[in-house]
Amino acid sequence: MLKKIKLLLTLKFFKDHNRFIRNIIDGQPVTLIKNGKIRVEECLKHGISANDLMFKLRNKGIYEVAKVKSGILEQNGQLTVIEFSDKDHVRYPLISDGQLNVDVLELINQDEEWLIGKLNKIGYKDLSEIYIAEYVNGDLRIVSYPK
Numbered sequence: 001m002l003k004k005i006k007l008l009l010t011l012k013f014f015k016d017h018n019r020f021i022r023n024i025i026d027g028q029p030v031t032l033i034k035n036g037k038i039r040v041e042e043c044l045k046h047g048i049s050a051n052d053l054m055f056k057l058r059n060k061g062i063y064e065v066a067k068v069k070s071g072i073l074e075q076n077g078q079l080t081v082i083e084f085s086d087k088d089h090v091r092y093p094l095i096s097d098g099q100l101n102v103d104v105l106e107l108i109n110q111d112e113e114w115l116i117g118k119l120n121k122i123g124y125k126d127l128s129e130i131y132i133a134e135y136v137n138g139d140l141r142i143v144s145y146p147k
Contacts, residue, residue: 031103032079033071046073057081070103082107094140095133098126108135 014021032043032053043053053071056079062068070082082103094104094115105111118140124130133142 029075029080030073031070032073033065033068033081034103035070036066036068036084038065042073048073053079069107072103093132094135095127095130095142097132098128098130098145100127104135 011021030042030046032039032046032048038053043049057063057065057068057071060079060081062081062083067083067085068081069084072080072082074080094101094108100112100115102112105115119125119127119130119142122142124142124144129144131143131145133140135141
């Protein structure tokens with residue numbers, strides 16, 4: 001019993017202090033739908049049947065896959081959906097835990113050079129400095145890690 005507790009505490013420590021270990025244990029968000037097209041291989045790889053996917057979409061009030069710009073399966077099994085009509089209402093962070101979300105960059109019709117330039121102008125040298133960055137109504141809202 002004591003060995004199990006030590007193992008759990010060790011895993012928790014590494015998960016809390018190492019992004020690579022956290023990604024292995026928790027996983028990462030996965031894009032199941034991109035530009036109105038279902039990525040069947042990704043769905044099957046993560047155990048999402050066609051019925052499961054359509055149920056998750058219906059729960060979001062979406063009845064047509066073609067209307068979905070991006071459908072992202074979160075680590076907790078929830079589906080985050082960005083519709084083509086949501087260009088001004090992005091509901092997903094641009095940067096999360098220092099990692100860039102390329103899908104959001106595509107959605108706002110920008111590239112990584114644009115983002116790096118914006119970040120450099122306001123004093124950020126690297127994405128790893130940023131805890132979360134949101135793109136809201138044309139503005140970049142950034143929360144950085146404590147120094």
